[in-house]
């Protein structure tokens with residue numbers, strides 16, 4: 393459904409071509425002094441229409457606080473923000489009421505909501521619904537910073553162009569901050585231009601591209617997570633698979649562990665100079681038994697190529713119940729990956745704050 397979380401809950405509402413979209417954040421600690429300019433900066437990283445690699449729909453993604461913030465601090469009651477939609481072009485979707493886009497949620501959504509779903513702009517399934525998610529994540533990350541926890545992500549792969557993995561970086565905290573300044577956040581600066589040219593070429597060919605985002609959370613204490621069912625991997629995956637276009641998640645060395653031996657996959661423990669417990673490698677992504685072990689939490693996720701492409705595709709017309717061909721006109725992201733980076737960070741920050749605050753509420757006597 394549309395509410396996520398345990399100690400803090402996030403409710404997301406709206407449709408891409410409706411009046412507004414927004415979020416209700418409940419259970420936040422009272423007294424948090426939020427920096428709204430920092431939240432605006434995060435929203436701007438995700439906003440559509442900023443360059444040739446993005447959809448041509450232009451939205452400011454300006455948020456209006458409705459409740460839950462008073463005299464410079466959170467009140468602890470629901471913090472509600474709305475984001476008005478401004479650049480809808482619903483005529484692009486006239487045909488898509490009955491001609492189903494392959495790869496999008498037109499058909500499955502029509503069945504699930506018995507034909508009453510708002511199909512304009514993908515309605516509630518639109519990537520636009522990730523704007524309120526970024527709002528929530530930006531709030532959460534400010535609270536996490538107070539606990540010394542930071543989250544950052546980069547494009548690990550875009551189509552066939554690969555960036556360096558996080559495990560090769562020396563100064564992770566500085567690296568995470570620097571990534572947030574980049575349109576195509578990468579660790580190896582040389583790869584950004586190649587990625588850009590791949591996206592622009594795919595766009596010219598009326599096609600789209602996908603890729604892999606790698607995300608890291610630093611500063612998490614050991615001991616967070618609630619097995620059996622609320623392991624840290626489970627909670628993060630639940631949230632990450634809610635992001636439209638995400639089709640796979642792996643933690644640590646993930647699927648490549650299949651080909652390794654135990655001696656290669658185990659992360660050897662040691663006491664560091666300051667007596668803190670560390671592991672020599674981090675193939676388990678900072679999580680053992682569903683519980684954080686104090687190492688960085690690291691995972692990757694795959695973002696599929698954008699469904700709405702202009703090349704002719706085979707599909708169905710649900711009005712005539714006949715097979716037909718569809719060439720989509722309209723404004724679409726030729727690649728979602730770079731726009732999804734701040735979304736992944738936000739989704740991670742929100743989930744980790746919930747996990748952290750839940751643990752605090754369960755401390756032993």
Ligand SMILES: Cc1cc2nc3c(=O)[nH]c(=O)nc-3n(C[C@H](O)[C@H](O)[C@H](O)COP(=O)(O)O)c2cc1C
Pocket residue numbers: 447495496497514517518519520522635636637638696698699700723724725728731732735
């Ligand atoms: C930031 C963002 C932007 C997106 N932009 C588009 C787009 O322009 N066109 C499109 O067809 N899908 C876009 N999507 C993906 C669709 O919303 C998604 O593929 C669709 O809802 C079906 O869900 P699924 O891919 O998870 O199965 C975007 C997703 C995100 C996160």
Ligand SMILES: C=C(O[C@@H]1CC(C(=O)O)=C[C@@H](OP(=O)(O)O)[C@H]1O)C(=O)O
Pocket residue numbers: 408439440447448449451480481484512513514517518519520521523636722723724725
């Ligand atoms: C508006 C955004 O992206 C939209 C995501 C999207 C989709 O199907 O997910 C389809 C397009 O919608 P429209 O046809 O209304 O332009 C994108 O522009 C956004 O991300 O804010």
